[in-house]
Amino acid sequence: MEVREDMIGFYQRIDQPPYVHLTPGSPHINVFERASCVGIIPYSRRDYYKVSLIMGKGYLEFADKVIPIDRPALMFSNPMLPYHWQPESPDQQGWFCIFNEAFIRQRDELLTELPMFQLDTDKVYYPAETSVLEISFFFHKMMEENQGNYAHKQDILRNYLHLIVHHALKMEPARNYEQGLNASARITSLFIELLSRQFPIDSRQNELKLRSAKDFADQLAVHTNHLNRAVKEVTGKTTTEHIATRILLEANDLLRHSDWAIAEIGYCLGFDYPGYFNTFYKKYTGRTPRDERKHLV
Template sequence: MESNETLKGFYSRVGLECVKTPGVGHFNVFSRESCSLVTPYSRRDYYKISLIIGKGKLNYADKWIYVDQPALLFSNPVIPYSWEAENTDQRGFFCLFTDEFVHEANRLGNLQDSRLFKIGGTPVFFVNEEQQETVADIFIKMTNEIQSDYLHKYDMLRAYLHLLIHETMKMQPAESFEPYQNASQRIASLFMELLERQFPIDSPERFLKL
């Protein structure tokens, strides 16, 4: 079974020092030009929203989709996924954040119950030119804000995240996912991961109490 990628593991993989945001959970935003062309198939311990400008293949749970036009990707800590870029021309942005960051103001509710992040939902939204411009502008504002010295910048970043989610909820999700030939293995792996998350056992000495 694939291990989870932690925030520390992510920063190590991309060659950056993990940024601490004490008291507000974690949030950061990046340009996709600096990301790796292939990401490992695994769950993450964080949420991630990506504006993908570039071609590639997204493997998501028991299915996959070919991304050949600008798209938004919403990933959560429950569903494993990987990205395989078709070429080096990869642009766009992505932000990653934790439950603690969102629940600091309790504005977005339970993300895993929303149609953007929920299990069984469609995580990819292809965007037209106007939508791409709107979304890119939000990411640019996030990038500028996180570099600022404004005392309440994380409240601003949370507001931009809220705006990004609502802008996407007005869009139609992609419907061109393809199943894997070995879909049963992917489904079994996903089920075991969900079971493990629902009933975690940290050590053999810690028994599950019903």
């Protein structure tokens, strides 16, 4: 079975047909061979943390950095920072492990507190040959355990994952970054991706996390001025304009299609007080949220 890595359903077990659908929000970890995945991995939504042992040549793109991969590399990613993988050789081997926030909180939060999972730190490490063999062994054992039915196999997988992570902590991260010629386009693409992935707001617990240019710049590990220049250069619009337009679109959808109180809508969209939401909405539409909702009745 050939699949593209970004197309793997996070809540599906693809290694043992028929697929087992898992409940979103429940603790989950899964392990796959990279050889089962084909094609380019584009910037796309990912709701999970990921650890990959890449054995194959290519290029990784994070924000304004391009990292050439020309030897075995250990790569880390988190849900908030999209990346792009461009393979340069047909032979792509190795493994990758994906796990969600619920899996982390099931025992402790050590994994996400480690430097390689932070947004403004290095994501790629080049292990020595002996470490490659050890890390490969750990991934192989994880796949074996994942095939079984042992009631506590998630704990075993967690232990192997910790061993892989601590191998990385002993290494020096890769520093051979290249500044891509299309850095502005790539930063803008990442900004649009981060903005889009916050929507739709489909529950009262799903409030907006990123509302300002600084919020997005912090997530992308670039300076706010750098982000603003890139977005303006590529789209002709400011970062603030993009954010406001998307918030306004969501506000209209919630006013029209939900029975939430206006104050609740404003809070979920990142406004601490109803008056702030009213001011924002009136600035861009000429009327208040209450007027808009009455108009639709």
